[in-house]
Amino acid sequence: MPExxxxxxxxxxxxxxxxxxxxxxxxxxxRPDLREPIPESLPQVLRNxxxxxxxxxxxxxxxxxPDHTIINHLGMTGTWRIAPPGSEATHDHVYFNLxxxxxxxxxxxxxxxxxxxxxxxxxxxxxxLKHLGVEPLDAEFxxxxxxxxxxxxxxxxxxxxxxxxxxxGVGNIYSSEALYLAGVKPQRQACRxxxxxxxxxxxxxQKVLSRSIERGGTTLNDYRQVEGHAGNFQNHxxxxxxxxxxxxxxxxxxxxxxxxxxSTYWCSKCQx
DNA sequence: AGTGCGGCCTGTCCGC
DNA sequence: TGCGGACAGGCCGCAC
Numbered sequence: 001m002p003e004x005x006x007x008x009x010x011x012x013x014x015x016x017x018x019x020x021x022x023x024x025x026x027x028x029x030x031r032p033d034l035r036e037p038i039p040e041s042l043p044q045v046l047r048n049x050x051x052x053x054x055x056x057x058x059x060x061x062x063x064x065x066p067d068h069t070i071i072n073h074l075g076m077t078g079t080w081r082i083a084p085p086g087s088e089a090t091h092d093h094v095y096f097n098l099x100x101x102x103x104x105x106x107x108x109x110x111x112x113x114x115x116x117x118x119x120x121x122x123x124x125x126x127x128x129l130k131h132l133g134v135e136p137l138d139a140e141f142x143x144x145x146x147x148x149x150x151x152x153x154x155x156x157x158x159x160x161x162x163x164x165x166x167x168x169g170v171g172n173i174y175s176s177e178a179l180y181l182a183g184v185k186p187q188r189q190a191c192r193x194x195x196x197x198x199x200x201x202x203x204x205x206q207k208v209l210s211r212s213i214e215r216g217g218t219t220l221n222d223y224r225q226v227e228g229h230a231g232n233f234q235n236h237x238x239x240x241x242x243x244x245x246x247x248x249x250x251x252x253x254x255x256x257x258x259x260x261x262x263s264t265y266w267c268s269k270c271q272x
Numbered sequence: 273a274g275t276g277c278g279g280c281c282t283g284t285c286c287g288c
Numbered sequence: 289t290g291c292g293g294a295c296a297g298g299c300c301g302c303a304c
Contacts (some may be wrong), residue, residue: 276304285293
């Protein structure tokens, strides 16, 4: 589920809680087999450690102690929440008991999430992080660099901008949304996109991600902010999930087609 | 090397 | 109402 805006929203929620309760007194692993096993050493490594910062890289949350980084991916259905005594839930796989009495719970029904551990000095070599491309909200994400990377790439531009080795954080929802705003058909081959079109795609990827962060992300089913609130950006989606409904600009019914195994939405009149 | 597909899991929804 | 099947926002690894 969660793409960059949802992960960033969760990061901000966790940052608020951890700035007031920074010490993890202990960790409880209730179900350590997520997509890959949670490292057995995690509880002992985190015991009585201070979380000095919580960062985001791509769709990963990075909890940093003085010596270690905890790497967490929400998968499709992962959530963090404050879990007071008595609020235990099915699929609560991990608890962080914070000094001060707050308990954080990681809940993930589909268990596509990731919880991994690295030393801070080796974190960039971690298997989940080492191949990641550029951050879309950073200055290095430019039309010129996308044009260069797309050379020789025949995949649809929509799948290309979802490729985490190219640019991170853009998933199935925001790729369709950004290409709609840019007026570019999602099925066009990446290598055929002109520089002027890349300029619009870059600008609109940044715009849609920023606006979704401002609205606390997109909640379709599972995604929740740490405080339990739904996001709001689902009310601002232009094409995603709107098959057959009128385009908000030209009233043409929105089209849907599976590209690279993922549902893709576009307006056949507004996107060239 | 690049591409496309299967697999990982569970929950929900739709049609019969 | 019950059941089977399709589908869901991610990402890796594998064949071609």
